[in-house]
Amino acid sequence: xxxxxxxxxxKAKIIYEGPxxxxxxxxxxxxxxxxxxxxxxxIEGKGVLNNRLSEFFMMGLNNVGVPTHFLKRLNMREQLCRxxxxxxxxIIVRNYAAGSMSxxxxxxxxxxxxxxxxxxxxxxxxxxxxLVSEEHIAAFGWASQHDMDDIVALALRVNDxxxxxxxxxxxxxxxxxxxxxxxxxxxxxxxVVADEISPDSxxxxxxxxxxxxxxxxxxxxxxxxxxxxxxxxxxxxxMPKQAPQPTKPTLIN
Ligand code: UDP
Numbered sequence: 380x381x382x383x384x385x386x387x388x389x390k391a392k393i394i395y396e397g398p399x400x401x402x403x404x405x406x407x408x409x410x411x412x413x414x415x416x417x418x419x420x421x422i423e424g425k426g427v428l429n430n431r432l433s434e435f436f437m438m439g440l441n442n443v444g445v446p447t448h449f450l451k452r453l454n455m456r457e458q459l460c461r462x463x464x465x466x467x468x469x470i471i472v473r474n475y476a477a478g479s480m481s482x483x484x485x486x487x488x489x490x491x492x493x494x495x496x497x498x499x500x501x502x503x504x505x506x507x508x509x510l511v512s513e514e515h516i517a518a519f520g521w522a523s524q525h526d527m528d529d530i531v532a533l534a535l536r537v538n539d540x541x542x543x544x545x546x547x548x549x550x551x552x553x554x555x556x557x558x559x560x561x562x563x564x565x566x567x568x569x570x571v572v573a574d575e576i577s578p579d580s581x582x583x584x585x586x587x588x589x590x591x592x593x594x595x596x597x598x599x600x601x602x603x604x605x606x607x608x609x610x611x612x613x614x615x616x617x618m619p620k621q622a623p624q625p626t627k628p629t630l631i632n
Pocket of ligand 1: 469471477478479480508554555556579580581582594
């Protein structure tokens with residue numbers, strides 16, 4: 380069998396050509412990186428968990444009418460997606476201050492923001508993904524004003540969906556990052572949520588205890604990352620069934 384073609388290898392995923400034109404396969408690795416890949420490790424099982432969790436969020440979004448690139452999960456580590464042209468921006472939505480925003484503005488982590496705030500970073504590892512404004516985006520032609528209106532609307536819909544899902548399982552969605560892709564249907568282009576949505580790209584805090592259940596566990600050496608992601612998957616009911624199935628009760632008559 381011919382080996383499929385690798386299109387791109389990133390820090391946490393490998394992208395392969397898909398089986399049909401216009402499709403790609405995303406392979407989720409166990410690699411974890413932080414601080415622009417200065418800190419690295421392999422966390423056994425992370426790829427499997429993120430594949431499942433991203434499937435769960437993307438399918439949920441598709442089901443409520445928020446378009447995504449996700450088509451179907453293929454196996455433990457791979458999913459089939461529509462190929463799209465990624466807009467070179469990280470779209471960050473924040474509900475509570477944390478991470479770089481807390482540092483930049485001197486706001487204590489966990490402070491609720493007056494309303495969700497959308498930020499943009501230019502995707503460039505060499506530059507450390509710098510924060511940019513809509514002015515930069517328009518002037519350098521990364522996205523049009525019309526695209527930006529659609530991007531903000533998509534980002535806020537993802538925020539409402541994700542916040543609600545998480546609240547339902549006792550988790551506060553502090554912030555998250557998404558990427559947006561362009562899909563071409565004939566002469567028309569539309570924007571879809573692309574890449575992944577997982578605890579690698581969100582900040583998730585337990586509502587009761589404030590315990591962190593996201594990549595900060597790895598960034599800040601707070602414990603076992605796979606355990607934190609497993610807890611998120613367990614609460615959402617998306618854990619692959621590992622426990623042995625109970626045997627049928629014996630009927631006594
Ligand atoms: N984020 C991400 N990839 C990045 C940068 C940020 O997924 O390259 C996510 C991060 O996990 C958090 C949110 O975006 O949920 C905001 O991150 P922040 O700007 O606070 O950056 P950090 O403090 O992680 O450097």
